[in-house]
Each structure stands twice: as structure tokens, then as C-alpha cells.
Amino acid sequence: MPSDSVAFDRAVDYYDDTRGFPSGEEKHIGALFARVGGLTSASRVFEVGIGTGRIALPLAPHVGQIVGVDLARPMLERLRAKQTTEPVRVIIGDATALPLYSGKFDAAVAVHIFHLIPRWRDALREVARMLRPGGMLLSGWNDKARRLGNYDDVLWQAWDDTVGNRHDHHPGVHPDQFETFLADSGWQPVNEMLEHYYTITRTPQEFLLRLEQRIWSSMWTMPDEAVERGLAAVRDAMQRHQIDPHKVVEYSACFKVQAFLPPK
Ligand SMILES: C[S@@+](CC[C@H](N)C(=O)[O-])C[C@H]1O[C@@H](n2cnc3c(N)ncnc32)[C@H](O)[C@@H]1O
Known part of the structure; x- marks a missing residue:
């Protein structure tokens, strides 16, 4: 069955x-x-939606083994191309029907994945099935509220006001809930x-280019006409707020990790 994620x-x-x-920064992550x-060189770790190994490759030196699942073959091939030892x-x-035996892992890692999966509750049940008794899910996410000194909040606001909140286009967990949805689903922090x-x-121009290239998954299913309206609003906001498109701006980002035990 083709995946709906x-x-x-x-x-x-x-x-x-x-x-x-x-x-x-990746080694700190x-x-x-x-x-x-509390992982050691003996730990067996599972990652759901491993992608290109952005998390798994820098985590690997700390653990015994990582097994990762992903729907996208090209993302996995990119991981393999970067992988050395x-x-x-x-x-x-598919995270909702994992092709693995139960209870084999000390920990599972999940980063920026459950907003992409309509049946994310099934995926969570599968993650729980992967864990040995006492095994933990390690959930990681970027806390957007902790971004400091970032011009693109103003620009995203112009986008959202024009074409609707971009996060509402995701089929799974709302990204505003990344910090709370696991506890709300019975997982114990x-x-x-x-x-x-x-x-x-980054420069504001780079941000605009990324919008034009539709790099974010929330934009992949939007009609071209809506994207054009959003882009026009962002360009207009840049002018109104006198944001210099070529000024290099430094801002602070915050990545969080919390461990959870599965529901009893
Ligand atoms: C935003 S990327 C995150 C990748 C990695 N966790 C990271 O933080 O860089 C989401 C990944 O999840 C994969 N994905 C989406 N739905 C999935 C599903 N139901 N089962 C397995 N992988 C899925 C996508 O193909 C993509 O590689």
C-alpha cells in the first residue's frame, strides 16, 4: 500500500x-x-525517518549501532554516500508498519517527522514496539520560539497572513505541538x-530564495497561485520594514531533546 505520509x-x-x-554544531547535537x-557504546538505537543522517551520523560515534527507517530511497542513498565508518x-x-522485530532497541530517535505522518499515532505505537522494556524515545526539535534576532519571523508573518498558517498544511502533528504531543499521548517524560x-x-535574500524554491514541505501541495501571492506579500513586507535583503544577519537557534518512556 502506498504511504499517505x-x-x-x-x-x-x-x-x-x-x-x-x-x-x-552537529557533533554537539x-x-x-x-x-x-544515557546512551553508551553498547546501545542499539533506532531512528524513525532517518533521512540523510543529519542526526544519526553525528550520534553514531556515541553508540553501538543505529538502524534507521525512511520512506525516501534518495534520502537514504545520500546518507550512505556521506557515511564513512x-x-x-x-x-x-513506513513508520506506521515497521519492517523490524519488536523489543530490540535501547532507544529510538525521532526528529521533525510526526508532522509528516497522518497516522502518527500508529507510528508512535510502532516506535513503542521497537523498544526493549525501559527503552526510551528521544524526541528532538527546533524550538522556534527561542529564535532570537531573526528577521524572518516578520516575513513568515506576512506569508501566513496572506496564504494561511504554513503549519496548517502538514498532515500530522502540528509543529506548534512538538513539545507537548508526546506527553499528551501518554508518553512519560x-x-x-x-x-x-x-x-x-543568513541574508533575507537567501530566505526569499528558499521560499521561491519551495524548499519547505508545507509548500509542496500549495497551488502555484497561492505561492505567488505569498511571495508578493513577503517582498512587500521586506520593503515596508526596510529590511536590507543583502545584510548578513546572525540569529540564535535552539535545538531541544527530551526522553520519553512509552505509555504503560
Ligand atoms: C524532515 S525529514 C527529517 C529527517 C531527519 N530526522 C532529520 O532530522 O534530518 C523527514 C524524513 O521522514 C521521512 N518520512 C516521512 N514520512 C515517513 C514515514 N511514514 N515513514 C518513514 N519515513 C518517513 C521523509 O522521507 C524524510 O526523509
């Missing part, structure tokens, strides 16, 4: 350039997951939530 085949050529952490999950194995599959701040450097 949003696969990222079309994003493979720009995913790492537009979603990757600034160079050097890998270490963050290991710390939150990291103990990461990938499988094509354990250990301390940890966060890592890093600096992103």
Missing part, C-alpha cells in the same frame, strides 16, 4: 544545505542525544530536557 524524495538535493546544522538518553544501517519502510543553542547566519 510526506516522503522527502524531492528534497534530497537541497536537504542538507538548507536543514543541516552549521558546520561543527549528537552528544546531546547521547546525554539525554559510522555503524548506521538503513531500511526503506524522563530525565532532564537538554537544549543546544547555535548561531545561524
Whole structure:
């Protein structure tokens, strides 16, 4: 049965350039997951929606093995092309029906995935099935509210006011709920939530280009006419707020990781 989730085949050529952490930050993110999950070189880890290995490859040096599942073959091929000695194995599959035996993993990792899956509750049940007793889900996400000094909030607002909130286009968990949906679904937060701040450097022109290229999955199903209206509103907001398109702006981003035990 074809999946009803949003696969990222079309994003493979720009995913790492537009979603990757600034160079050097990825090792802090890998270490963050290991710390939150108490992972060791003996740990067996599963990642749902592993993509190009943005999380798995820097996490791999801290653990024994990572097995990752993804719907998009091109994303997995990109991971394999980047992989050197990291103990990461990938499988094509759907998070809602995982092609793996139950109870084999000490931890599962999930980052920016459940908003793409209409039947995300089934995917959560499958993640729980992957875990051995006492195994934890390590959920990671970018906390947009903690972004500081970022001009693109103004520009996104112009977009949302014109074509509707971009997050409403996702078929699964609303991204505003990333911090709460697991606890709301009966998963029990354990250990301390940890966060890592890093600096992103970008010009408003680069942001506009990304919009024009429709790099975000929320834009993939929008009619061209709506995208054009949104773009016009963003260009207009740049002028109204006298945002210099070529000024390099530094802003702070925050990545969080929280561990959860499955519902009893
Ligand atoms: C936004 S990317 C995140 C990738 C990785 N977790 C990261 O943080 O870089 C989402 C990934 O989930 C995959 N995906 C979406 N729905 C899926 C499903 N039902 N089962 C498995 N993978 C899925 C997409 O193909 C894509 O590679």
C-alpha cells in the first residue's frame, strides 16, 4: 500500500544545505542525544525517518549501532554516500508498519517527522514496539520560539497572513505541538530536557530564495497561485520594514531533546 505520509524524495538535493546544522554544531547535537538518553557504546538505537543522517551520523560515534527507517530511497542513498565508518544501517519502510522485530532497541530517535505522518499515532505505537522494556524515545526539535534576532519571523508573518498558517498544511502533528504531543499521548517524560543553542547566519535574500524554491514541505501541495501571492506579500513586507535583503544577519537557534518512556 502506498504511504499517505510526506516522503522527502524531492528534497534530497537541497536537504542538507538548507536543514543541516552549521558546520561543527552537529557533533554537539549528537552528544546531546547521547546525554539525554544515557546512551553508551553498547546501545542499539533506532531512528524513525532517518533521512540523510543529519542526526544519526553525528550520534553514531556515541553508540553501538543505529538502524534507521525512511520512506525516501534518495534520502537514504545520500546518507550512505556521506557515511564513512559510522555503524548506521538503513531500511526503506513506513513508520506506521515497521519492517523490524519488536523489543530490540535501547532507544529510538525521532526528529521533525510526526508532522509528516497522518497516522502518527500508529507510528508512535510502532516506535513503542521497537523498544526493549525501559527503552526510551528521544524526541528532538527546533524550538522556534527561542529564535532570537531573526528577521524572518516578520516575513513568515506576512506569508501566513496572506496564504494561511504554513503549519496548517502538514498532515500530522502540528509543529506548534512538538513539545507537548508526546506527553499528551501518554508518553512519560524522563530525565532532564537538554537544549543546544547555535548561531545561524543568513541574508533575507537567501530566505526569499528558499521560499521561491519551495524548499519547505508545507509548500509542496500549495497551488502555484497561492505561492505567488505569498511571495508578493513577503517582498512587500521586506520593503515596508526596510529590511536590507543583502545584510548578513546572525540569529540564535535552539535545538531541544527530551526522553520519553512509552505509555504503560
Ligand atoms: C524532515 S525529514 C527529517 C529527517 C531527519 N530526522 C532529520 O532530522 O534530518 C523527514 C524524513 O521522514 C521521512 N518520512 C516521512 N514520512 C515517513 C514515514 N511514514 N515513514 C518513514 N519515513 C518517513 C521523509 O522521507 C524524510 O526523509
